[in-house]
Amino acid sequence: MAERFDKLDDKLKAFIRQQHLYFVGTAGAEGYVNVSPKGMDSFRILDDTTVAWLNLTGSGNETAAHVLENGRMTVMFCSFDKQPLIMRLYGRATVVHPRDARWDELLALFPQYLGARQIFTLALELVQTSCGYAVPYYELQGERPTLDKWAKNHGEAGIRDYWAQKNTKSLNDKDTGIF
Numbered sequence: 001m002a003e004r005f006d007k008l009d010d011k012l013k014a015f016i017r018q019q020h021l022y023f024v025g026t027a028g029a030e031g032y033v034n035v036s037p038k039g040m041d042s043f044r045i046l047d048d049t050t051v052a053w054l055n056l057t058g059s060g061n062e063t064a065a066h067v068l069e070n071g072r073m074t075v076m077f078c079s080f081d082k083q084p085l086i087m088r089l090y091g092r093a094t095v096v097h098p099r100d101a102r103w104d105e106l107l108a109l110f111p112q113y114l115g116a117r118q119i120f121t122l123a124l125e126l127v128q129t130s131c132g133y134a135v136p137y138y139e140l141q142g143e144r145p146t147l148d149k150w151a152k153n154h155g156e157a158g159i160r161d162y163w164a165q166k167n168t169k170s171l172n173d174k175d176t177g178i179f
Contacts, residue, residue: 005127007048012127015087016045016077020140024053025074026066031172034062040143044109049124051075051089052106056147057115057159061178064118065170067093068177073122080138090126095177115151115159117167117178
């Protein structure tokens, strides 16, 4: 049932573009494994072997700490509609911050979101699909406006203060590199 690919072909890219939700998994050498759901218009295919996703302000910043430590990342998509399929993208990630040279170039690929915190690029080492037969049907009702409202209420200065308070260290007290 599972298939492996070295890169994204047109069919795999089309599947990714149809999804409204994906999950990012990372882990340091020790400590907690982190899995985060992601939504909004925050994922891009850069080429057949590279993807990027825009990380918006959140309550933690585990992914950044893990990527700084070892770069391992898995992104998982799963279909909740007629086509039962799970797709995992395995590879090495790098983090791009607003202070980095590539920030403006990559940020231009996404809608403007107040509170954009980092952009992660993932160099694909393996693409794997599996059946997804046990994934239930779900219907998208729409995007939540909560994060956008939160960011607008805090403003840029308030968001940076929040980063300083909540996003500089991981749960395992590792640096996230946000500043």
